[in-house]
Amino acid sequence: MIDTEKTSRLSRFLDNDMVWSFTHSPMAMAAGIATLLFFCAALFAPIIAPFNPFDPAQVMLWDGKLPPAWADGGLPQYILGTDDQGRDLLSTMLYGGRLSILVGLAAVLLGMVLGTTLGVISGFAGGLTDVIIMRIADVQLTIPGILTAIMINGFGRAFLPIEYHNQFAIYFVIIAIGLSDWPQFARVTRGATMVERNKEYVQAARVIGLPNWLIILRHVLPNVMRSVIVLSTLSFAIAIISEATLSFLGQGIPSTTPSLGTLIRVGNEYLFSGLWWIAFFPSLTLVLLVFSVNLLGDKLRDILDPKLR
């Protein structure tokens, strides 16, 4: 066996078989790099974007509905053209993508924490607790996720005075998507927990006398995280689509601070009057973003958790 005394944690991590199969799969690497690019673009939007679409001083209403720079009538400073309010489309998309990714991440985090907690409890406790939690999840799964999200979102709006709507819209969307997402996590972690619970290392922890919560936290949870990570990546792509759908339906992010979905909705109104670019570029970005994240999730699943198919 190799003497691992001197090697650092990082080099041991890089030497890992999974990292190796990831870096030696062209598809996985391509998806990873593409996703990373999208994240960087979102993170550094204020630096990369030529304009700040939320600064009224920079928005020229008379520059509205300009086509991309290479088309007839396009201006060189607006590379992908402008939207109906005269905002530079590229800048708006960068900021919009930022919002979409943020909402996606937060929603998945919420669904993951909630679903994993309930799933692990359900799988570990078994019996009546298990039955109750899983039946609730089953009932929720009979309703399509997007409908649940619309419903939760609608409830949120109904209980809040109208003047706060735009301000809190993003939180509603996050909560709505997160809450519609948890049964997936609960199901997967419950299954994984039931497998781990019967393994001998959990029995050994019981013989030592560890209380259940400590066994869950220290032994079960780290061992089901693999499936959770894979599922979060796949759910992240779905959450972005959900957000775009909500926004497209006018239930999500308001058009003053547009996300990709809002931009598509706005563009949709102008699509048949020949202003194709307002809907086209945000849609293309959305497709590419979701595709690369999905592909990444798929490849991660192949590498980390081949059983989860």
Next chain:
Amino acid sequence: MTQLLDIRNLSIDFPMRGLVLNAVKGFNLQVNAGEIIGLVGESGAGKSTVGNAITGLLGKPGRISRGEVIFQGENICDYTDEQMRKLRGRRIGMIFQDPQSSLNPLMTVGKQLVETIQECLGLRLKEAEARAIELLNDVGIPDPESRLKSYPHQFSGGMRQRVVIALALAGDPELIIADEPTTALDVSIQSQILQLIRKICDERGVGVIMVTHDIGVVSEIADRVAVMFRGELVEVGGVDQVLRNPQHEYTQNLIVAVPSPDKRLHRFTCVDLIEGEASQTKIDVQTHWLGKANSDVVEDAGPAIEIKDMSLAFRLKNSVLKSQRTFVQAVDNVSFDIEQGETFGLVGESGSGKSTLARIVAGLHTADKGELSIYGKKIGFKHNDPARRHSRTFLQVVFQDPYSSMNSRMNIRDIVAEPMRFHNLTENEAQTRQIVDDLLDHVGLGKTAARRYPHEFSGGQRQRIAIARALASRPKILICDEPTSALDVSTQAQILNLLRDLQDELGLTMLFISHDLPVVRQMCDRIAVMRHGKICEIASNEDLFENPQHEYSQHLLKLMPNLGAS
């Protein structure tokens, strides 16, 4: 005798990341018609790989890098996949380890047999059915006509393996490759299946390559033995010659490591060739952590473990109606005592309730009724009973499967230190670390072990770690639940030696559970034989093996594979 198969200088490579693994190196073997060859070796020796190479079922990325496999005058290494497919079933039959998964659970046995027969021999349906009945009859399945319509789950494990053998015979092959055909079966069924294979081989003149890790199996039925070690064939010869007078050093070690049922040895003669890291250093136990008494244990309070009228039933089928529920009585009115410092053996076939009993003692299951006392203190069945909580520091378990008994996300130091940290047994972290290092040293692992993770260790090494963890809370009682059944014989010998040394040094009381009679013979002072949840007989080691009283004990002893060597 006609020669069926001639393997010449076969080498098989598995190209892996950064290196090429030579799974088989320069392998030569001849198989004659009507002959059973036992291909023996420990896990990873390459014996199954050889079997797979002959049938063309070598898993990717494995490939034959050199040599030839000549089957009845033709080199089958050059065959295309389609030619290999035609060869399998028709001319080379296969029997796999697990009868449960080698049959399709959704098809009747008859349909599977008929399909195979039609595919291999091109018979019409009626003829194929007649042949299927004939085959089932040949492999000793009673009432074959009606059994054709049964599904695999309607057969017992042994019967299912007979069906698998019938399937292997369906195409009338000249060679059968049996990969661990009895490993998943109980001893009593194992000997029946072995006799069946012998009979088929004699009657039909089929050549059989029997891949197995179990020397007992080989000694029972094989004509010749081929011993593999690290991808190389180290010795071939007649059974008697190899087992009684082994030439190669490895074979000698292997034979010595097999526990003998005939007499009790003090130690197994140790085997250096197998695991280099396993050198044992003696520590002065009196001044050592392990030697210090666990302060609260009252030592002179009667037997270490006392069990009275213990029963536990598992619910098989749940129902709202009480009358509809079905139960299986896993432990049925069991009583026995284990004296301090004694090794008490529990023997029985799978499903006899021996593990369940151990789990009740360890507090993992709760008995329906009965009394359990440890050191004279009655233990309540509640999870947080004070006596139970107290017992957790001085009662520990070594589990069966070294691959699942450790959390793969924790390093060895954290795994071994967990009991000490949880019960606050040490004064500070530095002391904990010191003790972990000592313990690992004590069970024969190197100093660097503490920083590594479980997957970096072999099965035997992991079992040593599991023992170190069990010792960490300075136990007085150690429950060993089949501690060596997942290990190779030579590793088993080392682990058994280690357990015995620890017991001598620390005066441990042991409850030792095993299905393997020779192992129990070597380890235990007193032995209880269990069957269907009941204890048939409790006797001292010598009495049980030399003069068994109960009918079932006699039956078990008779079935025990005996090398007849040494």
